[in-house]
Amino acid sequence: MQIIAFHNVKGGVGKTSAAVNVAYLASQAGISTLLWDLDPQGAATWFLSEDTPQPGRKLAPLIKGKSPVGDYVRSTPYPKLELIPAHQSARNFDIKLSQAGSGRELKQWLKSLSEETALVILDCPPSLSELAEQVMETANAVYVPIIPTKLSLNSWEQIDGFAKDHKIKAKRLRPFFSMVDRRKTLHRELADNRAKTLPRALNAVIPNASAIERMGEERKPLELMARRSKAAQAYRELWQEIRDKLKL
Numbered sequence: 001m002q003i004i005a006f007h008n009v010k011g012g013v014g015k016t017s018a019a020v021n022v023a024y025l026a027s028q029a030g031i032s033t034l035l036w037d038l039d040p041q042g043a044a045t046w047f048l049s050e051d052t053p054q055p056g057r058k059l060a061p062l063i064k065g066k067s068p069v070g071d072y073v074r075s076t077p078y079p080k081l082e083l084i085p086a087h088q089s090a091r092n093f094d095i096k097l098s099q100a101g102s103g104r105e106l107k108q109w110l111k112s113l114s115e116e117t118a119l120v121i122l123d124c125p126p127s128l129s130e131l132a133e134q135v136m137e138t139a140n141a142v143y144v145p146i147i148p149t150k151l152s153l154n155s156w157e158q159i160d161g162f163a164k165d166h167k168i169k170a171k172r173l174r175p176f177f178s179m180v181d182r183r184k185t186l187h188r189e190l191a192d193n194r195a196k197t198l199p200r201a202l203n204a205v206i207p208n209a210s211a212i213e214r215m216g217e218e219r220k221p222l223e224l225m226a227r228r229s230k231a232a233q234a235y236r237e238l239w240q241e242i243r244d245k246l247k248l
């Protein structure tokens with residue numbers, strides 16, 4: 001089983017949009033995929049539910065070891081794609097995880113998942129906390145969407161520094177440019193010169209696109225609503241790079 005995460009200390013940078021689209025593409029490639037919505041805002045849960053999402057389960061029994069993680073897994077409208085929906089109680093997840101003590105809870109829960117699950121995708125809330133630390137220690141790769149602005153590049157430095165402090169291998173943390181608006185000179189310059197501006201960046205660049213914004217209304221992966229768009233193509237490139245790296 002491979003585990004990847006979409007993470008950034010910054011909010012609203014395209015983590016959930018990438019997580020949902022990559023999860024869908026992986027499942028369509030025949031890979032049994034589980035997306036865990038770790039953000040109490042529940043955006044990924046919303047995107048992957050046709051109707052009002054069933055409320056997720058409280059996380060306390062999981063943390064206390066009273067419920068196995070498998071009890072939290074739900075189906076989605078798509079074959080080979082399962083979901084652990086968000087729950088409001090995830091607001092306190094960090095505090096509870098810190099209190100739980102071992103620092104390895106996430107890793108242990110994921111180990112106990114069914115052997116059929118080939119890929120786990122963690123959609124993380126924006127923070128640098130206990131949960132972020134466990135995500136970085138557990139995931140085979142952490143992908144960090146970066147909007148091409150100076151402030152976003154600063155946030156990348158912050159995450160990279162956090163990872164270094166926690167002895168996470170640099171190659172496991174990969175940034176990629178997100179919400180790139182090519183009408184803006186700065187966006188173009190930073191994204192086109194990514195070998196210099198963001199040396200470990202993936203080649204895939206996610207454009208700023210109204211089709212991606214519309215996912216919130218249509219509640220479908222981009223592949224099902226705007227397959228021919230540049231944005232859908234960009235997510236396919238992102239998935240291909242992730243897939244090549246994981247050798248899935």
Ligand SMILES: Nc1ncnc2c1ncn2[C@@H]1O[C@H](COP(=O)(O)OP(=O)(O)OP(=O)(O)O)[C@@H](O)[C@H]1O
Nearest residue numbers: 011012013014015016017126179207208209212213
């Ligand atoms: N490439 C894009 N182009 C245009 N809009 C985008 C793009 N990516 C995301 N958005 C929009 O920006 C908002 C935030 O996106 P998303 O939820 O994916 O970010 P996030 O990093 O997960 O946010 P949060 O930190 O709140 O979890 C959403 O309304 C989404 O539709």
Ligand SMILES: [Mg+2]
Nearest residue numbers: 015016039043
């Ligand atoms: Mg999100």
